[in-house]
Amino acid sequence: MNIESQDLYTQIILSMAALVGLTSFLMLGQGRLLRLIFVFAVQGFLLTLTTALAAYSLDNHHLYISAVLTLALKVIFIPWMLRREVLNSNLHRDVEALGNQTAIMLGGASLMVFSYYVLHPIVQTTSPVMLNALAVSLSVVLLGMLLMISHKQAIAHVVGFMSIENGLFFAAIVATKGMPMVVELGIAFDVLVAAVLFGIFFFHIRTSIDSLDVDLLNKLHEVDK
Amino acid sequence: MNWLIAILQTALFVALAPLLAGWLKRCKCHLQNRQSPPLLQPYRDLFKLFNKQPVVSEQASWLFIKAPYIIFSATVLAATVVPLIAVDLPTSASADVIVMVGFFAFARFFLALAGLDIGTAFGGMGSSREMTISSLAEPAMLMAVFTLTMTASTTNLSYAISHVLEQGLVLRPSFVFALFALILVAVAETGRIPVDNPTTHLELTMIHEAMILEYSGRHLALIEWASQLKLMLYGVLIANIFFPWGIAQTFSLHDLGYGLLAIIGKLAVLAVILGIAETLVAKMRLFKVQEYLGFAYLLGLLGMLSHIILEASR
Numbered sequence: 001m002n003i004e005s006q007d008l009y010t011q012i013i014l015s016m017a018a019l020v021g022l023t024s025f026l027m028l029g030q031g032r033l034l035r036l037i038f039v040f041a042v043q044g045f046l047l048t049l050t051t052a053l054a055a056y057s058l059d060n061h062h063l064y065i066s067a068v069l070t071l072a073l074k075v076i077f078i079p080w081m082l083r084r085e086v087l088n089s090n091l092h093r094d095v096e097a098l099g100n101q102t103a104i105m106l107g108g109a110s111l112m113v114f115s116y117y118v119l120h121p122i123v124q125t126t127s128p129v130m131l132n133a134l135a136v137s138l139s140v141v142l143l144g145m146l147l148m149i150s151h152k153q154a155i156a157h158v159v160g161f162m163s164i165e166n167g168l169f170f171a172a173i174v175a176t177k178g179m180p181m182v183v184e185l186g187i188a189f190d191v192l193v194a195a196v197l198f199g200i201f202f203f204h205i206r207t208s209i210d211s212l213d214v215d216l217l218n219k220l221h222e223v224d225k
Numbered sequence: 226m227n228w229l230i231a232i233l234q235t236a237l238f239v240a241l242a243p244l245l246a247g248w249l250k251r252c253k254c255h256l257q258n259r260q261s262p263p264l265l266q267p268y269r270d271l272f273k274l275f276n277k278q279p280v281v282s283e284q285a286s287w288l289f290i291k292a293p294y295i296i297f298s299a300t301v302l303a304a305t306v307v308p309l310i311a312v313d314l315p316t317s318a319s320a321d322v323i324v325m326v327g328f329f330a331f332a333r334f335f336l337a338l339a340g341l342d343i344g345t346a347f348g349g350m351g352s353s354r355e356m357t358i359s360s361l362a363e364p365a366m367l368m369a370v371f372t373l374t375m376t377a378s379t380t381n382l383s384y385a386i387s388h389v390l391e392q393g394l395v396l397r398p399s400f401v402f403a404l405f406a407l408i409l410v411a412v413a414e415t416g417r418i419p420v421d422n423p424t425t426h427l428e429l430t431m432i433h434e435a436m437i438l439e440y441s442g443r444h445l446a447l448i449e450w451a452s453q454l455k456l457m458l459y460g461v462l463i464a465n466i467f468f469p470w471g472i473a474q475t476f477s478l479h480d481l482g483y484g485l486l487a488i489i490g491k492l493a494v495l496a497v498i499l500g501i502a503e504t505l506v507a508k509m510r511l512f513k514v515q516e517y518l519g520f521a522y523l524l525g526l527l528g529m530l531s532h533i534i535l536e537a538s539r
Contacts, residue, residue: 014398
Protein backbone atom coordinates (compact mmCIF):
# COMPACT_ATOMS: atom_id res chain seq x y z
CA MET A 1 0.00 0.00 0.00
CA ASN A 2 1.39 3.37 -0.93
CA ILE A 3 0.09 6.25 1.10
CA GLU A 4 0.34 8.66 -1.84
CA SER A 5 -2.15 6.58 -3.80
CA GLN A 6 -4.79 6.61 -1.05
CA ASP A 7 -7.56 9.17 -0.91
CA LEU A 8 -7.59 11.99 1.62
CA TYR A 9 -10.09 10.22 3.88
CA THR A 10 -7.77 7.24 4.26
CA GLN A 11 -4.79 9.48 4.90
CA ILE A 12 -6.66 11.34 7.61
CA ILE A 13 -7.87 8.09 9.19
CA LEU A 14 -4.31 6.75 9.26
CA SER A 15 -3.00 9.99 10.77
CA MET A 16 -5.75 9.85 13.38
CA ALA A 17 -4.76 6.26 14.14
CA ALA A 18 -1.17 7.37 14.63
CA LEU A 19 -2.23 10.25 16.90
CA VAL A 20 -4.45 7.99 18.99
CA GLY A 21 -1.48 5.67 19.39
CA LEU A 22 0.67 8.63 20.39
CA THR A 23 -1.80 9.71 23.09
CA SER A 24 -1.65 6.19 24.49
CA PHE A 25 2.11 6.49 24.78
CA LEU A 26 1.77 9.91 26.40
CA MET A 27 -0.56 8.44 29.00
CA LEU A 28 1.82 5.58 29.66
CA GLY A 29 4.65 7.90 30.66
CA GLN A 30 2.56 10.32 32.69
CA GLY A 31 3.14 10.50 36.43
CA ARG A 32 0.74 13.35 37.20
CA LEU A 33 -2.91 12.40 37.43
CA LEU A 34 -4.40 15.67 36.17
CA ARG A 35 -2.23 15.58 33.08
CA LEU A 36 -3.08 11.92 32.57
CA ILE A 37 -6.76 12.81 32.59
CA PHE A 38 -6.13 15.67 30.17
CA VAL A 39 -4.37 13.39 27.69
CA PHE A 40 -7.24 10.95 28.06
CA ALA A 41 -9.66 13.73 27.13
CA VAL A 42 -7.49 14.55 24.10
CA GLN A 43 -7.69 10.92 23.02
CA GLY A 44 -11.45 11.08 23.37
CA PHE A 45 -11.48 14.21 21.25
CA LEU A 46 -9.45 12.51 18.50
CA LEU A 47 -11.96 9.68 18.62
CA THR A 48 -14.80 12.18 18.23
CA LEU A 49 -13.08 13.68 15.19
CA THR A 50 -12.62 10.25 13.65
CA THR A 51 -16.26 9.37 14.21
CA ALA A 52 -17.45 12.64 12.72
CA LEU A 53 -15.14 12.15 9.77
CA ALA A 54 -16.42 8.62 9.21
CA ALA A 55 -19.97 9.95 9.39
CA TYR A 56 -19.19 12.61 6.83
CA SER A 57 -17.34 10.35 4.46
CA LEU A 58 -19.76 7.42 4.62
CA ASP A 59 -22.76 9.75 4.66
CA ASN A 60 -24.04 7.86 7.64
CA HIS A 61 -26.04 10.24 9.81
CA HIS A 62 -26.43 8.24 12.95
CA LEU A 63 -22.63 8.23 13.36
CA TYR A 64 -22.97 11.97 14.11
CA ILE A 65 -25.04 11.05 17.15
CA SER A 66 -22.33 8.65 18.18
CA ALA A 67 -19.74 11.43 17.76
CA VAL A 68 -21.79 13.74 19.96
CA LEU A 69 -22.12 10.99 22.58
CA THR A 70 -18.37 10.42 22.52
CA LEU A 71 -17.75 14.13 22.91
CA ALA A 72 -20.16 14.44 25.80
CA LEU A 73 -18.99 11.34 27.65
CA LYS A 74 -15.30 10.87 26.96
CA VAL A 75 -14.18 14.43 26.45
CA ILE A 76 -16.33 16.23 28.97
CA PHE A 77 -18.16 14.12 31.52
CA ILE A 78 -15.70 11.36 32.49
CA PRO A 79 -12.60 13.60 32.55
CA TRP A 80 -14.56 16.14 34.60
CA MET A 81 -15.67 13.44 37.05
CA LEU A 82 -12.15 12.02 37.40
CA ARG A 83 -10.72 15.49 37.80
CA ARG A 84 -13.12 16.29 40.56
CA GLU A 85 -12.21 13.01 42.23
CA VAL A 86 -8.48 13.87 42.06
CA LEU A 87 -9.04 17.35 43.44
CA ASN A 88 -11.28 16.01 46.22
CA SER A 89 -8.80 13.41 47.37
CA ASN A 90 -5.97 15.95 47.13
CA LEU A 91 -3.88 13.90 44.73
CA HIS A 92 -3.21 16.64 42.19
CA ARG A 93 0.13 17.61 43.67
CA ASP A 94 1.46 14.06 43.86
CA VAL A 95 3.81 12.80 41.20
CA GLU A 96 3.52 9.08 41.00
CA ALA A 97 6.87 7.35 40.96
CA LEU A 98 6.80 5.09 37.96
CA GLY A 99 9.20 2.19 38.28
CA ASN A 100 11.69 2.24 35.42
CA GLN A 101 9.90 4.47 32.97
CA THR A 102 12.22 3.83 30.04
CA ALA A 103 11.64 0.10 30.27
CA ILE A 104 7.87 0.66 30.33
CA MET A 105 8.03 2.90 27.26
CA LEU A 106 10.16 0.44 25.32
CA GLY A 107 7.81 -2.32 26.45
CA GLY A 108 4.99 -0.23 24.99
CA ALA A 109 6.85 0.09 21.69
CA SER A 110 7.36 -3.65 21.54
CA LEU A 111 3.66 -4.19 22.30
CA MET A 112 2.89 -2.06 19.25
CA VAL A 113 5.17 -4.21 17.09
CA PHE A 114 3.60 -7.31 18.62
CA SER A 115 0.09 -6.20 17.71
CA TYR A 116 1.17 -5.74 14.10
CA TYR A 117 2.77 -9.15 14.16
CA VAL A 118 -0.42 -10.72 15.51
CA LEU A 119 -2.63 -9.04 12.94
CA HIS A 120 -0.32 -9.65 10.03
CA PRO A 121 -2.06 -12.84 8.81
CA ILE A 122 -5.23 -10.80 8.25
CA VAL A 123 -3.46 -8.59 5.72
CA GLN A 124 -4.08 -11.02 2.92
CA THR A 125 -7.83 -10.91 3.30
CA THR A 126 -8.74 -7.31 4.16
CA SER A 127 -7.89 -3.86 2.93
CA PRO A 128 -4.55 -2.61 4.23
CA VAL A 129 -6.10 0.51 5.74
CA MET A 130 -8.32 -1.57 7.94
CA LEU A 131 -5.40 -3.72 8.99
CA ASN A 132 -3.39 -0.68 10.04
CA ALA A 133 -6.25 0.88 11.94
CA LEU A 134 -7.00 -2.45 13.63
CA ALA A 135 -3.36 -2.89 14.58
CA VAL A 136 -3.23 0.57 16.12
CA SER A 137 -6.42 -0.04 18.08
CA LEU A 138 -5.15 -3.39 19.31
CA SER A 139 -1.99 -1.70 20.49
CA VAL A 140 -4.08 0.99 22.20
CA VAL A 141 -5.86 -1.81 24.05
CA LEU A 142 -2.58 -3.44 25.05
CA LEU A 143 -1.07 -0.10 26.05
CA GLY A 144 -4.12 0.56 28.22
CA MET A 145 -3.47 -2.73 29.99
CA LEU A 146 0.20 -1.82 30.43
CA LEU A 147 -0.93 1.52 31.88
CA MET A 148 -3.05 -0.32 34.43
CA ILE A 149 -0.15 -2.59 35.35
CA SER A 150 2.45 0.12 35.68
CA HIS A 151 0.46 2.72 37.63
CA LYS A 152 -0.57 2.39 41.22
CA GLN A 153 -3.35 4.92 41.63
CA ALA A 154 -6.88 3.63 41.23
CA ILE A 155 -7.72 6.67 39.09
CA ALA A 156 -4.94 5.81 36.65
CA HIS A 157 -6.41 2.33 36.44
CA VAL A 158 -9.76 3.75 35.47
CA VAL A 159 -8.11 5.90 32.79
CA GLY A 160 -6.34 2.80 31.49
CA PHE A 161 -9.62 0.89 31.40
CA MET A 162 -11.36 3.70 29.56
CA SER A 163 -8.54 3.92 27.04
CA ILE A 164 -8.93 0.20 26.35
CA GLU A 165 -12.53 1.00 25.55
CA ASN A 166 -11.31 3.86 23.31
CA GLY A 167 -9.17 1.41 21.37
CA LEU A 168 -12.07 -0.95 20.81
CA PHE A 169 -14.32 1.91 19.79
CA PHE A 170 -11.76 3.15 17.27
CA ALA A 171 -11.52 -0.31 15.74
CA ALA A 172 -15.30 -0.53 15.54
CA ILE A 173 -15.64 2.85 13.83
CA VAL A 174 -12.98 2.19 11.24
CA ALA A 175 -13.75 -1.44 10.53
CA THR A 176 -17.54 -1.63 10.46
CA LYS A 177 -18.53 1.57 8.66
CA GLY A 178 -20.88 2.35 11.51
CA MET A 179 -22.36 -0.08 13.98
CA PRO A 180 -26.12 -0.40 14.50
CA MET A 181 -27.47 2.44 16.60
CA VAL A 182 -28.60 0.11 19.39
CA VAL A 183 -25.06 -1.20 19.85
CA GLU A 184 -23.59 2.26 19.97
CA LEU A 185 -26.10 3.55 22.48
CA GLY A 186 -25.51 0.42 24.52
CA ILE A 187 -21.75 1.01 24.56
CA ALA A 188 -22.21 4.65 25.48
CA PHE A 189 -24.42 3.80 28.42
CA ASP A 190 -22.10 0.99 29.48
CA VAL A 191 -19.30 3.51 29.68
CA LEU A 192 -21.50 5.86 31.66
CA VAL A 193 -22.51 3.11 34.09
CA ALA A 194 -18.85 2.05 34.40
CA ALA A 195 -17.90 5.62 35.26
CA VAL A 196 -20.55 5.79 37.97
CA LEU A 197 -19.54 2.38 39.35
CA PHE A 198 -15.92 3.46 39.48
CA GLY A 199 -16.99 6.48 41.48
CA ILE A 200 -18.57 4.13 44.03
CA PHE A 201 -15.46 1.94 44.05
CA PHE A 202 -13.28 4.96 44.72
CA PHE A 203 -15.46 5.79 47.65
CA HIS A 204 -15.21 2.28 49.07
CA ILE A 205 -11.46 1.98 48.56
CA ARG A 206 -10.90 5.32 50.20
CA THR A 207 -13.06 4.57 53.21
CA SER A 208 -11.39 1.19 53.74
CA ILE A 209 -7.71 2.03 53.23
CA ASP A 210 -7.69 5.84 53.42
CA SER A 211 -6.00 6.19 50.06
CA LEU A 212 -6.50 5.49 46.38
CA ASP A 213 -3.14 3.75 46.04
CA VAL A 214 -4.03 0.15 45.24
CA ASP A 215 -0.71 -1.17 46.55
CA LEU A 216 -2.02 -0.36 50.01
CA LEU A 217 -4.78 -2.91 49.47
CA ASN A 218 -2.24 -5.40 50.82
CA LYS A 219 -3.11 -3.95 54.21
CA LEU A 220 -6.32 -5.93 54.07
CA HIS A 221 -4.41 -9.19 54.54
CA GLU A 222 -5.37 -10.77 57.80
CA VAL A 223 -1.81 -11.80 58.44
CA ASP A 224 0.92 -9.16 58.38
CA LYS A 225 3.48 -9.88 55.75
CA MET B 226 25.71 31.03 -10.87
CA ASN B 227 24.52 28.16 -8.69
CA TRP B 228 27.57 28.45 -6.48
CA LEU B 229 26.96 32.18 -6.15
CA ILE B 230 23.44 31.56 -4.93
CA ALA B 231 24.71 28.88 -2.56
CA ILE B 232 27.23 31.28 -1.05
CA LEU B 233 24.61 34.03 -0.84
CA GLN B 234 22.22 31.65 0.90
CA THR B 235 24.83 30.74 3.51
CA ALA B 236 25.62 34.42 4.02
CA LEU B 237 21.93 35.07 4.50
CA PHE B 238 21.83 32.25 7.06
CA VAL B 239 24.68 33.81 9.04
CA ALA B 240 23.24 37.30 8.75
CA LEU B 241 19.69 36.39 9.78
CA ALA B 242 20.55 34.21 12.77
CA PRO B 243 20.87 37.08 15.31
CA LEU B 244 17.62 38.54 14.00
CA LEU B 245 15.81 35.31 14.83
CA ALA B 246 17.32 35.36 18.32
CA GLY B 247 16.17 38.96 18.74
CA TRP B 248 12.66 38.16 17.57
CA LEU B 249 12.47 35.18 19.90
CA LYS B 250 13.58 37.32 22.82
CA ARG B 251 10.98 39.93 21.89
CA CYS B 252 8.20 37.33 21.83
CA LYS B 253 9.23 35.98 25.21
CA CYS B 254 9.41 39.45 26.73
CA HIS B 255 5.93 40.33 25.50
CA LEU B 256 4.56 37.08 26.88
CA GLN B 257 6.19 37.64 30.25
CA ASN B 258 5.11 41.28 30.58
CA ARG B 259 8.63 42.61 30.38
CA GLN B 260 10.09 45.49 28.45
CA SER B 261 11.70 43.92 25.41
CA PRO B 262 15.08 44.94 23.98
CA PRO B 263 15.01 46.27 20.41
CA LEU B 264 14.85 43.71 17.63
CA LEU B 265 18.40 44.41 16.52
CA GLN B 266 19.92 44.09 20.00
CA PRO B 267 21.76 40.78 19.23
CA TYR B 268 23.61 42.55 16.39
CA ARG B 269 24.63 45.34 18.76
CA ASP B 270 25.81 42.80 21.32
CA LEU B 271 27.90 41.00 18.73
CA PHE B 272 29.34 44.29 17.49
CA LYS B 273 30.21 45.33 21.02
CA LEU B 274 31.87 41.99 21.76
CA PHE B 275 33.88 42.07 18.54
CA ASN B 276 35.30 45.44 19.53
CA LYS B 277 36.36 44.34 22.98
CA GLN B 278 39.72 42.89 23.82
CA PRO B 279 39.44 39.19 24.72
CA VAL B 280 40.86 38.20 28.09
CA VAL B 281 42.49 34.78 28.11
CA SER B 282 43.68 32.96 31.19
CA GLU B 283 47.37 32.18 31.60
CA GLN B 284 46.59 28.48 31.84
CA ALA B 285 44.81 28.39 28.49
CA SER B 286 46.41 26.39 25.71
CA TRP B 287 46.20 27.11 21.98
CA LEU B 288 43.04 25.02 21.85
CA PHE B 289 41.13 27.53 23.94
CA ILE B 290 41.91 30.34 21.50
CA LYS B 291 41.34 28.33 18.33
CA ALA B 292 38.12 26.66 19.46
CA PRO B 293 35.71 29.59 18.77
CA TYR B 294 36.89 29.83 15.17
CA ILE B 295 36.55 26.08 14.67
CA ILE B 296 33.08 26.05 16.24
CA PHE B 297 31.87 28.98 14.20
CA SER B 298 33.19 27.65 10.90
CA ALA B 299 31.84 24.13 11.53
CA THR B 300 28.40 25.59 12.24
CA VAL B 301 28.55 27.72 9.09
CA LEU B 302 29.51 24.63 7.09
CA ALA B 303 26.55 22.80 8.59
CA ALA B 304 24.39 25.72 7.45
CA THR B 305 25.51 25.25 3.86
CA VAL B 306 24.00 21.76 3.86
CA VAL B 307 20.50 22.90 4.77
CA PRO B 308 18.35 24.42 2.01
CA LEU B 309 17.15 27.82 3.23
CA ILE B 310 15.44 29.54 0.30
CA ALA B 311 16.16 27.19 -2.60
CA VAL B 312 16.63 23.47 -3.16
CA ASP B 313 19.08 21.86 -5.56
CA LEU B 314 22.02 24.06 -4.68
CA PRO B 315 25.48 22.55 -5.28
CA THR B 316 26.51 22.76 -1.61
CA SER B 317 23.45 20.97 -0.33
CA ALA B 318 23.66 18.45 -3.14
CA SER B 319 27.22 17.49 -2.26
CA ALA B 320 26.62 16.70 1.41
CA ASP B 321 23.76 14.93 3.14
CA VAL B 322 22.10 15.16 6.50
CA ILE B 323 24.55 12.82 8.20
CA VAL B 324 27.36 15.20 7.30
CA MET B 325 25.37 17.98 8.95
CA VAL B 326 25.01 15.99 12.16
CA GLY B 327 28.75 15.29 11.88
CA PHE B 328 29.52 19.01 11.70
CA PHE B 329 27.42 19.58 14.81
CA ALA B 330 29.27 16.80 16.62
CA PHE B 331 32.60 18.28 15.50
CA ALA B 332 31.70 21.73 16.83
CA ARG B 333 30.44 20.26 20.07
CA PHE B 334 33.62 18.23 20.53
CA PHE B 335 35.73 21.35 20.39
CA LEU B 336 33.35 23.28 22.61
CA ALA B 337 33.58 20.55 25.25
CA LEU B 338 37.38 20.45 24.94
CA ALA B 339 37.57 24.22 25.34
CA GLY B 340 35.40 23.95 28.43
CA LEU B 341 37.77 21.38 29.92
CA ASP B 342 40.93 23.14 28.75
CA ILE B 343 40.80 26.04 31.16
CA GLY B 344 40.58 23.74 34.16
CA THR B 345 37.75 25.47 36.06
CA ALA B 346 35.15 23.41 37.83
CA PHE B 347 32.30 24.98 35.87
CA GLY B 348 33.87 24.31 32.48
CA GLY B 349 34.36 20.63 33.23
CA MET B 350 30.87 20.29 34.66
CA GLY B 351 29.33 21.97 31.64
CA SER B 352 31.30 19.82 29.22
CA SER B 353 30.32 16.60 30.93
CA ARG B 354 26.66 17.59 30.96
CA GLU B 355 26.73 18.68 27.34
CA MET B 356 28.24 15.39 26.24
CA THR B 357 25.72 13.39 28.26
CA ILE B 358 22.80 15.22 26.70
CA SER B 359 24.17 15.15 23.18
CA SER B 360 24.90 11.43 23.32
CA LEU B 361 21.20 10.92 24.00
CA ALA B 362 19.94 13.58 21.60
CA GLU B 363 21.90 12.52 18.55
CA PRO B 364 20.32 9.07 18.05
CA ALA B 365 16.87 10.59 18.52
CA MET B 366 17.63 13.25 15.93
CA LEU B 367 18.99 10.73 13.43
CA MET B 368 15.96 8.51 13.99
CA ALA B 369 13.64 11.43 13.20
CA VAL B 370 15.61 12.37 10.11
CA PHE B 371 15.78 8.78 8.90
CA THR B 372 11.99 8.71 8.80
CA LEU B 373 12.16 11.49 6.24
CA THR B 374 15.01 9.93 4.33
CA MET B 375 13.24 6.58 4.13
CA THR B 376 10.17 8.25 2.71
CA ALA B 377 12.20 10.05 0.07
CA SER B 378 14.73 7.18 -0.22
CA THR B 379 17.68 9.59 -0.09
CA THR B 380 19.68 11.05 2.76
CA ASN B 381 20.23 14.26 0.85
CA LEU B 382 18.11 17.02 2.36
CA SER B 383 17.72 18.92 -0.86
CA TYR B 384 16.41 15.93 -2.81
CA ALA B 385 14.25 14.85 0.10
CA ILE B 386 12.59 18.26 0.27
CA SER B 387 11.98 18.24 -3.48
CA HIS B 388 10.43 14.80 -3.10
CA VAL B 389 8.07 16.02 -0.38
CA LEU B 390 7.18 19.04 -2.54
CA GLU B 391 6.45 16.92 -5.60
CA GLN B 392 3.99 14.72 -3.76
CA GLY B 393 1.88 17.67 -2.68
CA LEU B 394 -0.15 17.49 0.49
CA VAL B 395 0.03 13.94 1.76
CA LEU B 396 -0.85 13.33 5.39
CA ARG B 397 1.76 10.96 6.73
CA PRO B 398 1.43 9.57 10.26
CA SER B 399 5.19 9.01 10.34
CA PHE B 400 5.86 12.70 9.73
CA VAL B 401 3.72 13.65 12.70
CA PHE B 402 5.92 11.54 14.97
CA ALA B 403 9.14 12.69 13.31
CA LEU B 404 8.07 16.33 13.66
CA PHE B 405 7.48 15.99 17.40
CA ALA B 406 10.73 14.08 17.86
CA LEU B 407 12.69 16.68 15.95
CA ILE B 408 11.13 19.53 17.93
CA LEU B 409 12.05 17.86 21.23
CA VAL B 410 15.60 17.22 20.03
CA ALA B 411 15.94 20.76 18.70
CA VAL B 412 14.97 22.17 22.08
CA ALA B 413 17.54 19.97 23.81
CA GLU B 414 20.32 20.56 21.31
CA THR B 415 20.01 24.32 21.17
CA GLY B 416 19.92 24.54 24.94
CA ARG B 417 16.49 26.07 25.41
CA ILE B 418 14.06 25.63 28.30
CA PRO B 419 13.20 22.97 29.59
CA VAL B 420 16.60 21.34 29.10
CA ASP B 421 18.91 24.30 29.59
CA ASN B 422 18.22 27.95 30.23
CA PRO B 423 20.23 30.17 27.88
CA THR B 424 19.76 33.30 29.97
CA THR B 425 20.88 32.11 33.38
CA HIS B 426 24.27 31.88 34.99
CA LEU B 427 23.04 29.91 37.95
CA GLU B 428 25.68 27.32 38.68
CA LEU B 429 23.38 24.39 39.32
CA THR B 430 21.47 24.57 36.09
CA MET B 431 23.69 25.90 33.36
CA ILE B 432 25.08 23.64 30.67
CA HIS B 433 26.03 25.65 27.62
CA GLU B 434 26.84 28.77 29.60
CA ALA B 435 29.11 26.82 31.94
CA MET B 436 31.37 25.82 29.09
CA ILE B 437 31.77 29.31 27.68
CA LEU B 438 32.04 31.07 31.01
CA GLU B 439 35.74 31.89 30.51
CA TYR B 440 35.31 33.35 27.04
CA SER B 441 35.22 37.07 26.36
CA GLY B 442 35.54 39.56 23.52
CA ARG B 443 35.47 38.30 19.96
CA HIS B 444 35.79 34.68 21.08
CA LEU B 445 32.55 34.97 23.00
CA ALA B 446 30.95 36.77 20.06
CA LEU B 447 31.80 33.91 17.71
CA ILE B 448 30.44 31.28 20.06
CA GLU B 449 27.25 33.25 20.69
CA TRP B 450 26.80 33.73 16.97
CA ALA B 451 27.37 30.03 16.36
CA SER B 452 24.71 29.08 18.88
CA GLN B 453 22.24 31.55 17.33
CA LEU B 454 23.07 29.99 13.98
CA LYS B 455 22.40 26.54 15.39
CA LEU B 456 18.99 27.63 16.68
CA MET B 457 18.14 28.97 13.24
CA LEU B 458 19.45 25.80 11.58
CA TYR B 459 17.10 23.63 13.59
CA GLY B 460 14.24 26.02 12.89
CA VAL B 461 14.90 25.90 9.16
CA LEU B 462 15.23 22.13 9.30
CA ILE B 463 11.82 21.76 10.94
CA ALA B 464 10.18 24.38 8.72
CA ASN B 465 11.58 23.14 5.42
CA ILE B 466 11.29 19.41 5.93
CA PHE B 467 7.77 19.31 7.21
CA PHE B 468 6.31 22.46 5.63
CA PRO B 469 8.43 22.94 2.51
CA TRP B 470 5.87 24.98 0.58
CA GLY B 471 7.22 28.23 -0.78
CA ILE B 472 10.84 27.17 -1.12
CA ALA B 473 12.32 28.11 -4.52
CA GLN B 474 12.78 25.29 -6.98
CA THR B 475 14.11 27.40 -9.80
CA PHE B 476 16.61 30.20 -9.52
CA SER B 477 14.51 33.02 -10.90
CA LEU B 478 14.52 36.21 -8.88
CA HIS B 479 10.80 35.98 -8.27
CA ASP B 480 11.03 32.45 -6.86
CA LEU B 481 13.99 33.27 -4.66
CA GLY B 482 12.28 36.34 -3.23
CA TYR B 483 9.17 34.32 -2.55
CA GLY B 484 11.28 31.61 -0.89
CA LEU B 485 12.93 34.19 1.35
CA LEU B 486 9.58 35.63 2.41
CA ALA B 487 8.21 32.14 3.05
CA ILE B 488 11.09 31.04 5.25
CA ILE B 489 11.04 34.31 7.22
CA GLY B 490 7.33 33.86 7.82
CA LYS B 491 7.75 30.23 8.86
CA LEU B 492 10.63 31.01 11.22
CA ALA B 493 8.71 33.91 12.76
CA VAL B 494 5.78 31.60 13.53
CA LEU B 495 8.09 28.89 14.89
CA ALA B 496 9.78 31.43 17.16
CA VAL B 497 6.40 32.49 18.55
CA ILE B 498 5.57 28.85 19.30
CA LEU B 499 8.96 28.31 20.93
CA GLY B 500 8.46 31.49 22.97
CA ILE B 501 5.06 30.33 24.21
CA ALA B 502 6.48 26.91 25.07
CA GLU B 503 9.39 28.43 26.96
CA THR B 504 7.04 30.66 28.91
CA LEU B 505 4.68 27.85 29.85
CA VAL B 506 7.19 25.13 30.72
CA ALA B 507 9.51 25.18 33.71
CA LYS B 508 13.09 23.99 33.43
CA MET B 509 13.33 20.36 34.39
CA ARG B 510 15.81 18.63 36.62
CA LEU B 511 18.99 17.51 34.92
CA PHE B 512 18.25 13.88 35.73
CA LYS B 513 14.89 14.14 34.00
CA VAL B 514 16.57 15.02 30.73
CA GLN B 515 17.30 11.42 29.87
CA GLU B 516 13.60 10.58 30.20
CA TYR B 517 12.77 13.53 27.98
CA LEU B 518 15.26 12.50 25.32
CA GLY B 519 14.23 8.87 25.70
CA PHE B 520 10.73 10.01 24.81
CA ALA B 521 12.08 11.87 21.78
CA TYR B 522 13.85 8.69 20.70
CA LEU B 523 10.67 6.72 21.19
CA LEU B 524 8.78 9.17 18.99
CA GLY B 525 11.45 8.83 16.31
CA LEU B 526 11.20 5.07 16.58
CA LEU B 527 7.40 5.20 16.29
CA GLY B 528 7.81 7.40 13.23
CA MET B 529 10.01 4.79 11.61
CA LEU B 530 7.64 2.02 12.62
CA SER B 531 4.59 3.77 11.30
CA HIS B 532 6.43 4.53 8.09
CA ILE B 533 7.28 0.89 7.58
CA ILE B 534 3.96 -0.45 8.76
CA LEU B 535 1.41 2.15 7.72
CA GLU B 536 2.89 3.67 4.61
CA ALA B 537 5.45 1.52 2.86
CA SER B 538 4.32 -0.44 -0.13
CA ARG B 539 4.06 -4.12 0.33
